[in-house]
Amino acid sequence: MIGFDYGTSNCAIGVMTDHQPQLLSLGDHGRYIPSTLYAPSRDIIVNWLFKQLSSPARDSFQQQRKLQLQKGRNSLRELTLDGYPTELSFGKAALNHYLQAPDEGYYIKSPKSFLGASGLMPQQIALFEDIVAAMMSHIKSLTEASLGRMVDETVIGRPINFQGLQGQKSNQQALAILSNAAKRVGFKAVEFQYEPVAAGFEYEASLRQEQKVLVVDIGGGTTDCSMLLMGPKQASSMDRAHDLLSHSGERVGGNDFDIALAIEAIMPSFGKNSLLKSGKPMPSNSFWQAMAINNIQLQSEFYSAENARFLQQLIRDAEQPELLTRLLSVQQQKLSYRVVNAAEQSKIALTEQASQHIDLTDIDEGLHINLDRSCFANACQRQLNAIASLMTEAIAQANTQPDVVFVTGGTAKSPVLQQFLQQQLPGCQIVVGDHFGSVTAGLTRWANKIYA
Known part of the structure; x- marks a missing residue:
């Protein structure tokens, strides 16, 4: 049995060792595998997956994906x-x-962000299921190699609400994709647990007395808040429904911080906020489309032939055409992920240092950008305010103030975020957990409890 954090940004596996959760090292990846996949062609993902399956899963899969x-x-x-x-x-x-080679092959980051998307056609749902199954198959193989035995029982983390516009329908669609993929690659028993609740389980293991804990789990695609009653007595219970005092969640996470930083801090060097020769402001839509790597529709619009012609016209009309030429390079060479990755790496660097230098000379000779923490805070104000609103909502639902705020997720490392959260609840203790490992450890504890 394993705890499986199939995250928006990273994936991790946990097992119980000597009554404690342990995150496995998975081959060359280490303990955390970025949630990314690359294929020389999108069409061959289904064939790669087919080779990994065992009978009878292979036989049924062949019937379902015959044309693909x-x-x-x-x-x-x-x-x-x-x-x-x-x-x-x-x-x-x-x-x-x-x-x-950004303009070759098929690259996808954070497929979990798309699983609840509305309007997906059956063939798109099938593609996402195959992508998720391929990633799970790879991780499952590494897990079994590390343990030296088969694993077929898992608890998978899930946000309170997946990214999607259709509420419960989006959640059902995403859970079906994850469940189908997990069972296809050989998991016989699959259960789900809310990620903030799982993160809370790990914190609870350290408690010696009862506390009201507001868990703030800032994932790659969503932020979830849960007010939980925790303590030694609660930890021994199999039914935690009465301990869960409130839930709130929104589609704002680490990826949104990266995108916001890219738009507000990097895109000005590509023409955002510049002027047309007429003196009018530069249209901003293309900059949003370029950086919206978690939005299928916006990315399709950005990379369309029609948009290429539009950008070429903007270059002719621009007061600073050299800036818009950089944006056209992003469009023609499919560099959206390249730019957002630069923002993500800067966000990570700013947790340890006050400023960060970005080298984008591979896009345009001499293109360098300097960022600092105040720039990060200003660029991500909307995301920070959204997290504050979720905390307020969870506290209001529970009708009680927390004794402590437990924060987890990669972005939890940011001093900017920690300072912001302290401002929201002055005087309340802020505890920052294992930034990536808390959810995995909690899922592992729950798997051990329900499958033991």
């Missing part, structure tokens, strides 16, 4: 004839493949 498998075989033949590799890569290796 044939299309993939055609793509495999073309890749082989042209001398291209045909394997998938995951984590940092996937990002490296993308950065080497």
